[in-house]
Amino acid sequence: MTISATPAARIMALFAREGFTPVDPPIMQPADVFIEKSGEQIRAHTFLFTDPDGVAELCLRPDLTVPTCRWHLQHAADPAGEAKYCYAGPVFRYHARSDTPHEYEQVGLEWFAAPDAVAAEAQVLALAVQSVRAAAEEGAHEATQATPARQEQATPVPLAITIGDIGLMRALLEDIDMPPRWRARLLRRLRRPQAFHQTLRELSGDGERARTSLSPLVDELAEQPGMEHALALAERELDARQLELVGGRTLEEIATRLLEKAENRHLPPLAQEQVAMIEQLLTIRAPLKPAIVQLGKLADAAGAASRAAWQHFAARVEHFARLLGDDARRILFDAAFGQSFDYYTGFVFEITAPVRGAAQAVAGGGRYDNMLASLGGPDVPALGMALNMPRLLAALHGQEAAA
Helix, strand or coil: CCCCCCHHHHHHHHHHHCCCEECCCCCEEEHHHHHHHHCHHHHHHCCEEECCCCCCEEEECCCCHHHHHHHHHHHCCCCCCCEEEEEEEEEECCCCCCCCCCEEEEEEEEEECCCCHHHHHHHHHHHHHHHHHHHHHHHHHHHHCCCHHHHHCCCCCCCEEEEEEHHHHHHHHHHCCCCHHHHHHHHHCCCCHHHHHHHHHHHCCHHHHCCCCCHHHHHHHHHCCCHHHHHHHHHHHHHHHCCCCCCCCCHHHHHHHHHHHHHHCCCCCCCHHHHHHHHHHHHCEEEHHHHHHHHHHHHHHHCHHHHHHHHHHHHHHHHHHHHHHHHHHHEEEECCCCCCCCCCCCEEEEEEEEECCEEEEEEEEEECCCHHHHCCCCCCCEEEEEEEHHHHHHHHHCCCCCC
16 A cells, blocks of 8 residues: 655655755754844743753744754855755744644745745745645545545635735835934834834824923933933933833943934924825735735835835736736735734745634745844845644644644
């Protein structure tokens, strides 16, 4: 009797045919890398421990992207050159729900220094869709040989594909005349929508009406700017409130933030037209063809950086049509999608399928161009994707989900 390959093995075979080399990074990883990339909130979902010396904080890998990046930097002959890796293995995340496993299989790929960024993005999404199809192949074959009830399970799982592009927001902010630190602040807060819109109101002047307990310090510093004065004011305020430095913030960081607030008092606020363009971008949610039209109009009004980002987007859509065929019609563009993701810098996507009667993500990925450089490696483009195998199999077989 022939034993069929597992869904993960079929997907890995697909990746191998496309030139991706299998790797198996260590399960145990340094915890600080994940916390730096994903924020302190990941601690609540990560299995953390210290080494026997009680010095280094370690963790069980919560995903395979960062471990694959580290593996590449440690083993590649030329870390700046093109490299294509794939993997299948366990990842570990803590969940409060008792019916959700803490360990589950993840299958995915990472692509460094792809020569054609647009084509690579489209190919990664196409491979994600093909992976779902590959995982379903055996079940569909078996169902055609079985009873009518089993044959119903061979019906293709309805997939929904959502894409976003954080690069469009980066380009728009580049086109708008503002201090670089304002731009950086908005981008840092992009993954927290409420904080992002609050910051946008402040920079447009609306937020200044709501004064805080620190406003008298900012007023005083605005009259006499300078780092020495800012340091003295910060230290005086901490002493007056009998507060200690917490959360890793230094006195210099607090003083710098006060000084920035004071300097803002002398800078012209963002114009309402500029704020409207930023907010308009985040409201665009449409199938690809109308999305191209709406983004094009906004780019023409914004400037050169936005027009270049729009051209990149339009070229990617052309690749989608060629690689995905009818599946390209399933794609929905949502400008706000992906802004809350951890380390993505541009194109992002997610594939959902019905699990336990509700749509759940079975695959996702995107571009993360600054990852290798932040790990001490070369500054090269990178993108990848991963599949949550328990969810995918639950969707394919109509079973209750995991993870």
